[in-house]
Amino acid sequence: MTSRRYIDGSEVRITPNDGIFVDVEFYGGLKIEMLEPKRLFPISGLSKYITLLDSDGNEAAIIRSVDSLLPDSKKTILRCLEEYYMIPKISRLISRTEKFRIWLWTVETDRGIHTFEIINHITSIKTLYDGRILIKDASDNRYEIPDIYALDRRSQKLIMPDI
Amino acid sequence: MGFENLLANVPIPKEIQDAVLKINTSVDxxxxxxxxxxSLSGNYGDSALFVYNDRMIAVDESYEGGGDVILFDDIADIxxxxxxGNAxxxxxxxxxxxxDIIRFTYSVADVCDSAALFIEKVKAGEDAEETLEIVRSTYKNLRSFCPKCGRKLASPDADCLNCEGKSKIINKFAKYIKPQVGTLLGCLFLSIFTTVMALIPPYITGYMVDKVLPNRDAQxxxxVILILFSVYILQFTVSGIRAYFLRLAGDKIIIDxxxxxxxxxxxxxxxxxxxxxxxxxxNRINGDTAVLQSFMLRISQEAVVQAFTLVGVICIMLxxxxxxxxxxxxxxPIVIFCGRYFGKKIAPMYRxxxxxxxxxxxxxADTVPGIRVIKAFTSEKRTISRFQRYSDDWLKEDKIAAKTASAFPSIITFLITCGSLIIWFIGGNWVITGSGGATTGLLVSFISYAAMFYAPVNFFANLSDSYQSALASAxxxxxxxxxxxxxxxxxxxKPERIKGKIEFCNVNFSFDRSKKTLEDINISIDPGDVVGIVGTTGAGxxxxxxxxxxxxDDYEGEILVDGINIKEIDSEFYRDNIGYVQQEPMMFRDTIFNNIAYSNPDAHVEQVLNAADIxxxxxFISRLPDSYDTMLGERGTGLSGGERQRLSIARAVLKNPSILVFDEATAAVDSETEHLIQESIDRLxxxxxxxxxAHRLSTLRRANKIIVVDKGRVVEFGTPDELLAMKGKYHKLIQIQSMSDKAREIKEAENLEISIG
Structure with a gap:
């Protein structure tokens, strides 16, 4: 087992490379290019423990907390994560119809209006302890309701039976 | 350029058609x-990719002019x-x-994969028409939509659940009642009889109050008392018989x-x-069927009886x-309104x-079978607290539902009581003042009938509760x-016999759309080949x-056995011809004999003994006190891992399959047991x-062909010598394995010395 390299903060400078990739330069002089930042806890810890993977999927380092990075590095990482993780946030439920166990949801999200199917509402909708609701559609796309009580009353009424 | 018959995942939107017509200047x-x-910026919107023989056209709002032409010759990698959630x-x-050319959600990822594969292959010089077949097969998989409502079907030929008539759904449950129709009709008749009996006493009571008591006629x-006694005897005897047959019918329904x-x-x-x-x-097999059974009986029996009572009582009252x-x-009306309101309120709570x-x-289901692990990690407290947390969650929801579910019957009963009070008040005044022609006897018997009248009203008002609960279970x-x-x-x-030639042709597969598990698998295995499949954990x-x-079954491409697509072979016959020995063999709570004979229940005793011998x-079985009659615990407890593995191999021997699959059969056993298992495998x-x-060299040495899988792709395939000469992944794995085998042998020898010493 090789020792894991953790990044705590200002010891690195992270600069954007191509799309969702970044270059990481340690102040000791080491520079690693084309690393892909990925969340180790994409559901429970959005800004903590971000792994940096090389093109073979090997881990180069782990950022303990994005908040501890230098402002530019933090911005770069957050932009990459934003690009990589597409979890539209549902702000309104426009309609929710169901016929024989197939649910058709039309929702308003931060990325526009979208319609999707849910085949099994028991396994596809999960309420987390922090109050967020995660939804997975029939094509394995993800959606999130950050706070059900922030939705309008009609949307709440439509979702309540499923959670 | 026509878009009507163009192979596409969904109909091409008009704006996209216009955009591509503007960009495409050639006639093909x-x-x-x-x-x-x-869109490329990550918002929901239309984009498209049109693939030609030598180029592709990408359409997206972010391109200048609405799109871009990319020649295959300019592409080094795609x-x-x-x-x-996107790609x-x-x-x-x-x-x-x-x-980035276009961006899409996972709903489109599979077709984009095949587009990339098509371009890759055409660029490599493969025939475009032949390669297009791969794309067509992906689209075929994708096009399993209901022609009526457009929703995706579970498989290309599946019925659309969305369009299935409601009557079909009702029939699905009605068919369980049908075999018991005779008994249920009998019970219904008995119910009507008891209801009629129940209608008699109030009338007689009224007669008694008006005619018998005032005249002091003891005879x-x-x-009158004897008549009442006879009525009650009949009513309760018949009621008991009915309850017995009803329970019997209910039990049969639930078992079916x-x-x-x-x-x-x-x-x-x-x-x-x-x-x-x-x-x-x-939970569905146990709990929900019970809820549904109770509801089916309520509907088929009580509802009819209550309706009958309701009509009968109203007639008498009138x-x-x-x-x-x-x-x-x-x-x-208030009771009915409350019933509907309650139904709507309680349904989501039950869900x-x-x-x-x-x-x-x-x-x-997780913890009871895993009790050994819980004890080993002393996590009893954690498990209890987890259970407690979930119990608390359940209790919290139950409290909310209980409030509504308990309040409703009380409200209804209160309303009904108010109805009786009105009758008492007005009817009582009529009796006191002598107006309205009402007598004390009439008022007493009317109040009794009124109570009988409210019972079915209450029943129908409360029916929505059990209806909602049954609906959730249904x-x-x-x-x-x-x-x-x-x-x-x-x-x-069913082909005459399976010889055992196996071919994977352009096979792609993913468990979910977030990651391709297998990609572009093309291998051919001859009958009688012993093929080792190696690769790191998670390689596929x-x-x-x-x-x-x-x-x-929902992979792209084809898997052929003896030249026949395996999907075209009867699946029962097909699986009968394959022996499968897992890393952790599953044993059932049964005797050792029955566990071996599981693969062939009709096998002769000596065949089972022979299989165990091979x-x-x-x-080891014959040394057990109960030998072949030894009862195994759940999942085969009472045997060691190596012993379970050998029983699993005996099962495979008894099956006499044409194709054998071993999934790391010796991964979890020591060298000595491995040797015993290897011997049995060699015979099999x-x-x-x-x-x-396999991981172990000892297993791989028997293979005449090796498949090296890495990140879902077959990276090396050939004889062991060929692969060793290549000095690639296989060579590396063998080197690592040799070292770890040596280390293991030394450690085992040391342990042996210690235990001898």
């Missing part, structure tokens, strides 16, 4: 199109980069510059329903179990006094309660009953054999095509 038509659902088609040009009183769900569960595809917890399935009857109807209940079942049961069973396209198609080795076993299991594999997922 595209071969196929991919309509995306995200691939789909899957991210989280991009990435192109690298000959100068090493990379860019008449005795006569449970058996059907259980049988259906056996034929559900692995994908269903990948997504559904064991606890949830058990005959007695129509004015008092109208007064007693006052609370009815939520069901979800919490299922979570509890899931913990039970939904869960339908989830299993309506789930698509494993596909068996080749039902009844087990998935490869899972596809061969037809645990998953598997090197006979020795003679003359059969054998696939062995």
């Amino acid at each position: 038509s595209p071969l196929f199109a991919v309509v995306g659902d995200l 691939k789909v980069k899957r991210m989280y 991009v088609l990435k192109v690298e040009d000959s100068h090493g510059a990379r860019r 008449k009183l005795l006569f 329903l449970k058996s059907d769900i259980f049988a259906k569960a056996q034929y559900l595809p692995m994908r269903f179990y990948d997504k559904t917890s064991t606890g949830s399935v058990i 005959l007695m006094d129509w004015r008092l009857t109208l007064l007693s109807l006052i609370p009815v 939520r309660l069901w979800r919490r209940g299922t979570s509890l079942y899931t913990i039970l 939904e869960k049961i339908l989830d299993i009953i309506n789930a698509e069973p494993e596909n068996d396209f080749g039902k009844g198609n 080795k087990s998935t490869l054999v899972n596809l061969l076993l037809r645990y998953y 598997a090197n299991a006979h020795g 594999i003679r003359g059969r095509t054998t696939l062995m997922i």
Whole structure:
């Protein structure tokens, strides 16, 4: 087992490379290019423990907390994560119809209006302890309701039976 | 350029058609199109990719002019980069510059994969028309939409659940009642009889108050009491008989329903179990069927009886006094309104309660079989607290539902009592003042009838509660009953014998769309070959054999056995011809004999003994006190891992299959046991095509071909000598394995010395 390299903060400078990739330069002089930042806890810890993977999927380092990075590095990482993780946030439920166990949801999200199917509402909708609701559609796309009580009353009424 | 017949994942939107017509200046038509659902900036919107023989046209709002033409000659590399909930088609040009062409959600990822593969292959010089077949097969898989409502079907030929008539659904449950119709009709007749009997006493009571008591006629009183006694005897005797037959019919209904769900569960595809917890399935078979049974009996019996009572009582009441009857109807609209309101309010609560209940079942299903692990890690307290947390969640929901569910009957009963009070007040005044022609006897018997009248009203008002609860359960049961069973396209198609030639042609597979598990698999195995499948953990080795076993059918490409697509062979026959020995063999709570004979229940005793002998299991079995009659605990407790493995091999021997699959059969045993297992494997594999997922050199030495799987692709395939000469991944694995084998041997020798010493 090789020792894991953790990044705590200002010891690195992270600069954007191509799309969702970044270059990481340690102040000791080491520079690693084309690393892909990925969340180790994409559901429970959005800004903590971000792994940096090389093109073979090997881990180069782990950022303990994005908040501890230098402002530019933090911005770069957050932009990459934003690009990589597409979890539209549902702000309104426009309609929710169901016929024989197939649910058709039309929702308003931060990325526009979208319609999707849910085949099994028991396994596809999960309420987390922090109050967020995660939804997975029939094509394995993800959606999130950050706070059900922030939705309008009609949307709440439509979702309540499923959670 | 026509878009009507163009191969596309969804109809091409008008704006996209206009955009591509503006960009495309040549006359040739595209071969196929991919309509995306995200813009490059990541917002929902239309985008598209049109693929030609020599180029592609990407359409997206972010391109200047609405789109871009990319020539195949300018592409050095093309691939789909899957991210989280979305993906991009990435192109690298000959100068090493990379860019995203279109962006899409996972709904479109499969077709984009095949587009990238098409371009890759055409660029490599493969025939475009032949390569297009791969794309067509992906689209065929994708095009399993209902022509009526447009929703995706579970498989290309599946019925659309969305369009299935409601009557079909009702029939699904009615068929369980049908066999008991005779008994139920008998019970219904008895119920009507008891109801008629129940209508008599109030009338006689009224007669007694008006005619017998005021006249102080003791003889008449005795006569009336005897009549009442006879009525009660008849009523309660018949009622007891009815209850017995009703219970019997109910039990038969529930057994049929449970058996059907259980049988259906056996034929559900692995994908269903990948997504559904064991606890949830058990809850449906046990809990939900009971709820549904009780509701079916309520509807088929009580509802009819109550309706009959309602009509009968109203008729008698009208005959007695129509004015008092109208007064007693006052609370009815309020009761009905409350019933509807309550139904709407309680339904989501029951659903939520069901979800919490299922979570509890899931913990039970997880922890009870895993009690050894819990004890080993001393996590009893953690497990209890987890159970407690889920129980608290359930209790919280139950409290909310209980408030509504308890308040409603009280409100209804209160309203009904108010109805009786009105009758008492007005009718009582009539009796006191002598107006209205009402007598004390009439008032007493009317009040009794009114109480009988409110009972069915109360019943129907409360029916919505059990209806909602039953509906929640029916939904869960339908989830299993309506789930698509494993596909068996080749039902009844049984080749004379399976020789064992296996071919994977352009096979692509993913468990979910977030990641390709197998990609572009092309291998050919001859009959009698012993093939070792090697690769790191998670490389896709087990998935490869899972596809061969037809645990998953929704892959792209073809898997052929003896030149026949395995989907065209009767699945029962096909699996009968494959022996599968798992890393952790599953034993049932039964005798050792029955566990071996599981693969062939009709096998002769000596065949079982012989199979055990070949598997090197006979020795240890015969030394057990109960020998072949030894009862194994759940999952084979009472035997060591190596012993269970040998029983599993004996099972495979008894099956006498043409193809054998070993999934790391010796991974979890010591060298000595491994030697015994290897011996039995050697005897078993003679003359059969054998696939062995293996890490150990000792296993691989028997292989005449090796498949090296890495990140879902076959990276090396050939004889062991060829692969060693290549000095690639296999060579590296062998080197690592040799070192670890040596280390293991030394350690085992040391342990032996210590234990001897």
